[in-house]
Amino acid sequence: MPTILRILGFRFFFFSNEGSEPPHLHVENAEAYAKFWISPVELASSxxxxxxxxxxxxxxxxxxxxxxxxxxxxxxS
Incomplete structure (x- = not known):
């Protein structure tokens, strides 16, 4: 689970087994969670x-x- 960025209490990361999906990332903070597609930037779930x-x-x-x-x-890659 590579962490890419931590900012404002949120951790931005992706799971290592998700390379078959289009580029996206997960964001979490305590019990809160979101998934964003990267290009174009779009909320997938929260x-x-x-x-x-x-x-x-x-x-x-x-x-x-x-x-x-x-x-x-x-x-x-």
Whole structure:
């Protein structure tokens, strides 16, 4: 489970067995969770996150999109 980034109490990561899916990442904080597709940035699913938190996470994914794509391709190549 490679962790790519930790920011604002959230951990951005992907599972090592998900290379067959399009690039995406998981985000968690305590009991809250979300999954975002990376390109284009789009929410795939979420649990116990409100709209404000999801908007902030979407902005962070967009802001760090290049890093997430790079790490995804490095890991699954």
């Amino acid at each position: 649990y116990q996150l409100n709209a404000k938190e999801l908007n902030e996470l979407r902005k962070l994914v967009q802001e760090h999109k290049s890093l997430f794509e790079q790490k995804w391709h490095e890991y699954f």
